[in-house]
Amino acid sequence: MGRNGALLLAAGLLAVTAPPTVAGAATVPRIDLKVLVVDDGGAAVDALESELKGSGVPYTVVELDRPGRPVINAAFLHDTVDGRPRAKYQGVVLPSADPFGAGSAEMAALALYEQTFGIRQVDAYTWAHPGVGLDYTSDGGYAGTLDGVDAAVTPAGKAGPFGYLDGAVEFEDNSPSVGESYGYAGRPREGFTSYLDMPVAGDGGGRAGLVGEYVHDGRRELVVTFAYNQHQRQFRLLARGIVEWLTQGVHLGQSRNYFSVHIDDVFAPDSRWDTELNCTPGDFDCGDGEGAGTVPVRMTAADAQYAAQWQRSSDFTLDMVYNAGAGEEWKAENSANGGSDPLTAQLLADKAAYRWVNHTYTHPFLGCVQDTSTVPWQCAKDAAGATLWMSRADISAQIRDNHNWAVGKGLSVDRTELVTGEHSGLKTLPQQPVDNPNLGPALADNGVKWVASDNSREPVQRAVGSARTVPRHPMNVYYNVGTAAEMADEYNWIYSSRADGGSGVCETNPGATCLEEPLDTDTGYADYIVPQEARTALGHVMANDPRPHYVHQSNLAEERILYPVLDQVLGDYRALFADNTPVVNPRHRDTGAELARRAAWDKALADGRVTAYRIGKTVTVKAPSGVVAPVTAPEGTRKQLFLGTAVFGTAYAGQRSAWTAPDRLQQAVTLQLPA
Structure with missing residues (x-):
């Protein structure tokens, strides 16, 4: 110098x-x-x-x-x-x-x-x-x-x-x-x-x-x-x-790597994409007919057997989000004299292998009454111009009947968890800018505390009456396809320019990007869509994001196109992370509780109501009453109790961590670090 x-x-x-x-x-x-x-x-x-x-x-x-x-x-x-x-x-x-x-x-x-x-x-x-x-x-x-x-x-x-x-x-x-x-x-x-x-x-x-x-x-x-x-x-x-x-x-603070997958519409069929009409018959903007080659997509007993076997070999649990009434309707329409349904029988035989989440009995739209005389649809009004809503009684019946069916079949269903069909009942922009005012009371009637929302529309948890939302990531594996070729065809329609034969939506939507050229429908799913979707999902997993991902039962049917995505996510994860950092697979209610704790913690931090410090080997954490604190510390850390001490937290990624609160008669959390 x-x-x-x-x-x-x-x-x-x-x-x-x-x-x-x-x-x-x-x-x-x-x-x-x-x-x-x-x-x-x-x-x-x-x-x-x-x-x-x-x-x-x-x-x-x-x-x-x-x-x-x-x-x-x-x-x-x-x-x-x-x-x-x-x-x-x-x-x-x-x-x-x-x-x-x-x-x-x-x-x-x-x-x-x-x-x-x-x-x-x-x-x-x-x-x-x-x-x-x-x-x-x-x-x-x-x-x-x-x-x-x-x-x-x-x-x-x-x-x-x-x-x-x-x-x-x-x-x-x-x-x-x-x-x-x-x-x-x-x-x-x-x-x-x-x-x-x-x-x-x-x-x-x-x-x-x-x-x-x-x-x-x-x-x-x-x-x-x-x-x-x-x-x-x-x-x-x-x-x-x-x-x-x-x-x-x-x-x-603490961090985990989370991955949960909800399979919506279990027991029900899903409409099929029409590769000629470039739409899904049954939708409001796809004409009146079913179209050629549009037999609905529904799992078979063999698909259910494969799902159970895949779970065992992959050491991963799927959440079956079920519509019992829609399954009963399908059975009545497609089985001679309303006879047995092999799919239902197989899923019930393996019921203990899955987690089950209420998806309403017949999957109706729980928001406003839809006027489908225009495209897009709009909320119907009465003579005075007031919005017509599905009633509290009808919403409550959909939740109650589906739950009772599951209890009667011995499924491990939790009445506090709910996924409404298409996340309906919650606000749906632009047509329905507010929640159905009857939804919150109906949730309370049935003890629902955690209701799913679409993370792409509402990424932040919020209250719906006395319940709270659980945002879910939509996976780009479409509900209305059973084969890889159908998936690539619909993907091309959405993400190709008009000049390339697509819808052109990618040209007008500022958040979208058009494909450089349409995918080969024979190879595009495996070569392009699977790696891209697996990469996106793994990004969520590694970002301490507990929000579940959701797909549909159709993706486990026919060519079972979901599994290559899940296999790549899990395979890549396990190749990257050591055994001390396993993927965490929470259920719906656990995700809701995690997001609620985080929101309370973030507010306490923003308000300056948290005091935490270390003096030598002693850590002290003071948070507002009712707010639990996330804390991470080395292996060997012990928590001071009213009488004695206990091992602190749970092991993850070589550390110990937990949401923690003071023991009885204590004003603060006190931890003793190892020597």
């Missing part, structure tokens, strides 16, 4: 009030369980914010470019509470190794803070250079596009923050014409431990680091040398470990 640089650094240090000396002091400092995020508006910091927010970790954001932003100095970073030194943040996320500029007083304040209190720093995205413990890329490293690169978690990464991964981290390469990832890989210098590396050519080959820990000057930095956003698989794989490293494995 030259003389001028030394003077600048000295001036910066003089501008910083020195924190209290902690090392060797009699008073152990208090470390508040909150993260400081310095945001430059880039995708990498945004991705880390999304991980913190999604898992319930409290954080404070300082926007670098916002006029009047707080100055990061000693007073901002620490103070004294009850005579004890307090660090206000347990970790620091920076957009790069030094976003403030060389010799800045703010960076000097942060460095001194980290040294004094043992606080860690994540450099969200930086280039490989000696300042972060790496050689320049010209010295046997790499700089460029990372699309398709097979990176690997190193032994140190497996033993450290990324022990929940099986080792492989392949960078996404979803389009050969678009560069999706760029980064730098540098050879480690002294003090740098690589956690994720890649093979490099030149100078004898070997491997160079992409993510690693740099220990220097009494500080610890986690250095990330590639660009990413919150949706890319490589980030989603590493996000958990970055947070665990940053917080030293002790933080508010």
Whole structure:
């Protein structure tokens, strides 16, 4: 460093009030369980914010470019509470190794803070250079596009923050014409431990680091040398470990990898897509006739046998969302003299293998009375112009009769769970902008607490009377197809331009993208749709998203086109994650309760009503009455009870975590960390 640089650094240090000396002091400092995020508006910091927010970790954001932003100095970073030194943040996320500029007083304040209190720093995205413990890329490293690169978690990464991964981290390469990832890989210098590396050519080959820990000057930095956003698989794989490293494995919030699949319309038939008319006969905009080749799609007994066998071999449970009355109607119409139905018989024989969810008795539309004289339909009105609604009594009967049928057949149905047909009864824009006012009372009549909604329309849980919604992800495997060719044909109609023979909807919908060319109906489903849909679903799984996915019984019938998607999701997941991080398969009510807890927790954080800190090996968490707190801590942590202690939480991804509240007669949650 030259003389001028030394003077600048000295001036910066003089501008910083020195924190209290902690090392060797009699008073152990208090470390508040909150993260400081310095945001430059880039995708990498945004991705880390999304991980913190999604898992319930409290954080404070300082926007670098916002006029009047707080100055990061000693007073901002620490103070004294009850005579004890307090660090206000347990970790620091920076957009790069030094976003403030060389010799800045703010960076000097942060460095001194980290040294004094043992606080860690994540450099969200930086280039490989000696300042972060790496050689320049010209010295046997790499700089460029990372699309398709097979990176690997190193032994140190497996033993450290990324022990929940099986080792492989392949960078996404979803389009050969678009560069999706760029980064730098540098050879480690002294003090740098690589956690994720890649093979490099030149100078004898070997491997160079992409993510690693740099220990220097009494500080610890986690250095990330590639660009990413919150949706890319490589980030989603590493996000958990970055947070665990940053917080030293002790933080508010928790994360799981969830995957549940609802099979709607079980027992009922589903209408079939007409490849000539390019619509589904029976729909309001598809004429009056059934059309050629449009026999409804319905599972057979053999399909039911296959479903049960697939569950056993895949170690995964499906949720059967059933319409008993629609099945009875089909049986009466299609069996001689209303005789037996092999499908129903087989599903009931295997009833214990599945979870069952009420889908109403005959699957009617539970919202307004539909006037189908126009396309699209509209809500019918009475003479005074008031909307006509399905009655409370009729809605209640649909719920009650379906539940009672299941109880009579010995199904493990829970009356608190409900999926209405087409999510009807809930507001449906643009025709029905409000819920059917009779829906909430009918739900209460039947003890329903959790009613499904469509995540593509309503991603946020909300109240419907005394019940709450459970948003579900629609999978792009259509309800009205039984074969791969039908699926590809309908997909082409929706996603092809008019010039290519499609509907052109993709040209007018700003949220859609047209196919470059229509899919081959013989191969398009397996080669294009399956990988795309599996990738989307796996993205939800890895984002701590408990919302279930939903498809229809038709997708388990005929060519059973759902299974390739599920097989790829589960296969890819199990190849990526270690055995200590199994996929979690919650039922409908559990998802509803999880989302409700999260909403209450987020509100408590936003209102500033949560206090949480660590003093030595003791963690204290205080939340408002009635709000349970998500907490993550290392293996060996114990929770203080009114009498004695107990093992804290449940094991997941090498840590222990739980939603937790104080024991009786206690005002706060107290955890004792392992030595």
